[in-house]
Amino acid sequence: MTALAATDPQLTGLTGFFADFIDTVGEVGVGVLTLLETLVPPVPSEVVLPLAGFLAHQGRLSLLWVVVLATAGSLIGAWVFYALGARLGLERALTLVSKVPLVDRADLDKASDWFHRHGRSSVFFGRFVPGVRSLISLPAGAQRMPLLPFSLATAAGSAIWNAALVGAGYALGTQWEKVGSYVGTASNILLAGLGVLLIAVVVRRAVQRARRPVDEVEHSRDEVTSAR
Template sequence: MDWLTQVVERWGYLGLVAVVALENLFPPIPSEVVIPFAGFLTSLGVLTLPGVIAASTAGSVLGALVLYGLGRVLGRRRLEALTRRYGHYLGVHVEQVEKAEAWFSRHGPWAVLAGRVVPIVRSLISIPAGIAEMPAAVFVVYTVLGTLVWNTALAAAGAALGAAWPLVQEWVRVYQHVLLVVILAAAAVGIGLRLAGWPRR
């Protein structure tokens, strides 16, 4: 984490673009550390909030396009085989890719938009979009919109908190837990309704 923040502090917007792009490729790198720190730098006058939002969004799109391209070029079978063999080096597991794929198949293009604010899925949703050969222009538009929301929230929180910016990571952790509970509750309700025979035909 020290290295990541040093890259942003030293290289400014260019460093932020690079680190956020890496965060999309390697999910263990947390955007909830890097972007709030960049937001904090805006309170010192080192960076500007619009610049941080633009740079982090550009990095997100670059990283997402790499994964989208891999999905499109390799296809499902070869990508799964590569993930099983080398995924642990990147902190990515086949189960995570399968979850992202299921998310995409259920919600289509909207999954790219909504998935950008869902932990783990936000990075990996690009792969099934590529496998499904989602039009590149549509993919970029939805990716920009989704990441813009996420990055703006993180950068603004870091700027508002100032030196207390590490608190954002704790807030994101709470958000992840709440989101997990909501997803599990929705799944339980859905299963219950199906078992009860609803909707009736």
């Protein structure tokens, strides 16, 4: 057991290692672990980010820089999977990533299905869905989604998710471990809210498209009337 882990009985095993790594490297360590979380399943953001929030609560880290560097780590990891999808194509990329230990092929197929059903918006909304969060970048890359919109959607969704977990750890203090038990429910609630927002946008666009021919007809009539 190392320095920081020795001061808190909660910080044992892998969690203790994460805590000491972050305490030693600082906010950059949060970014590194978040990058690894995107690429390697055994590094869970539900543990790393609330823990970082707890350390910020103790004054060991800057809350702002934790969120910024965690989001940077998420974005870099997303770029790696995006490049993999763009380089290999979807099926070959899925086959390769499925060979990584603890990566479930069902999660890969779920991410692919999400992208095909929801299009580019899934890159943003997918950041809130376990099993889709990091893997959604593969089909986005394979479909050659423009890099700038992909990066902006990834950064925005990741920033919200990271800030929520870090903030929860900061608010709970020594009870930061409870965050993990609430993540599933919170993710579902947030996703439902975002889904309602997406539906509202889609409905609004559909109404606008439906009204456009009517407006064009009325405009034509006005022109004919004016000509007379």
